[in-house]
Amino acid sequence: xxxxxxxxxxxxxxxxxxxxxxxxxxxxxxxxxxxxxxxxxxxxxxxxxxxxxxxxxxxxxxxxxxxxxxxxxxxxxxxxxxxxxxxxxxxxxxxxxxxxxxxxxxxxxxxxxxxxxxxxxxxxxxxxxxxxxxxxxxxxxxxxxxxxxxxxxxxxxxxxxxxxxxxxxxxxxxxxxxxxxxxxxxxxxxxxxxxxxxxxxxxxxxxxxxxxxxxxxxxxxxxxxxxxxxxxxxxxxxxxxxxxxxxxxxxxxxxxxxxxxxxxxxxxxxxxxxxxxxxxxxxxx
Numbered sequence: 001x002x003x004x005x006x007x008x009x010x011x012x013x014x015x016x017x018x019x020x021x022x023x024x025x026x027x028x029x030x031x032x033x034x035x036x037x038x039x040x041x042x043x044x045x046x047x048x049x050x051x052x053x054x055x056x057x058x059x060x061x062x063x064x065x066x067x068x069x070x071x072x073x074x075x076x077x078x079x080x081x082x083x084x085x086x087x088x089x090x091x092x093x094x095x096x097x098x099x100x101x102x103x104x105x106x107x108x109x110x111x112x113x114x115x116x117x118x119x120x121x122x123x124x125x126x127x128x129x130x131x132x133x134x135x136x137x138x139x140x141x142x143x144x145x146x147x148x149x150x151x152x153x154x155x156x157x158x159x160x161x162x163x164x165x166x167x168x169x170x171x172x173x174x175x176x177x178x179x180x181x182x183x184x185x186x187x188x189x190x191x192x193x194x195x196x197x198x199x200x201x202x203x204x205x206x207x208x209x210x211x212x213x214x215x216x217x218x219x220x221x222x223x224x225x226x227x228x229x230x231x232x233x234x235x236x237x238x239x240x241x242x243x244x245x246x247x248x249x250x251x252x253x254x255x256x257x258x259x260x261x262x263x264x265x266x267x268x269x270x271x272x273x274x275x276x277x278x279x280x281x282x283x284x285x
Contacts, residue, residue, distance in 0.1 A: 118270070120266055121137035121143075121264070121267055122137065123136070123263055123265060130198070133176035133198070133259075135170070136168055136171075137171060139167075139267065141167075143167075146164055146269075147164055148162075152232070152267075157174060157233070157256065158173060160228070174194070175196040175255060177195060177196050179195065181194045181221055181225075182228070187217050187218070191206075194219055197252070200259070201252045201253065202234070202235045202255060203252060207249045213251060219235045219236070220232060220233055220234060235253035238254050
């Protein structure tokens, strides 16, 4: 028997170890057994890997979600900005429409007060270089416009036509030195000539030192000369000083028409002697 065990010692030992291994692998006894040991061993080995994979997955999901979120936010912001710009443009267009409507109503009311035939026109060009002060309007010979016809605004005289083409015309503004208007000081009826100073004012010429002219006096057209109808506001006196020649005064007036904001004007196409009712005061602007 002893010889048998010694002879087959290796086989017996191997078989015993195999049985022990099978027992350990198959047993479910608490605290021991292959399942628990193997599970713990596998868990110990795979947990760091699983944790790393899980963390990486969560990180990728978080980054992706943030990226997608930012893209959506940027798109929404771009859309909102675009909508805001459209609303601003629409608002500006509505405001311009309101302003235009108000100006046209003012022109229509002014036209109804005139006794002469008139033609409304839009200002499409402005020349303001050096001493030259002219505008171009979108009405011409085909609309009955002729040379020396007067252009007006509801505030007063703006100038006169100096060149008429088939569909456009050029007008000389009252501030151009080539423009001269026979005027009367409304308060005292003193006469003089209002000429442009080439900038933004009128010079009242031939007023003597003894003439009663004060700052704030209104200049109206006298009707002399056959171009400008009588009784229309031309300007308001803003400076009165003694002249260097000790005979004539140095007097400046600001034009009644707001020449820096001309957009629409009226052209008197009828008989210039048919003047509107005299304007007794210069309108505020």
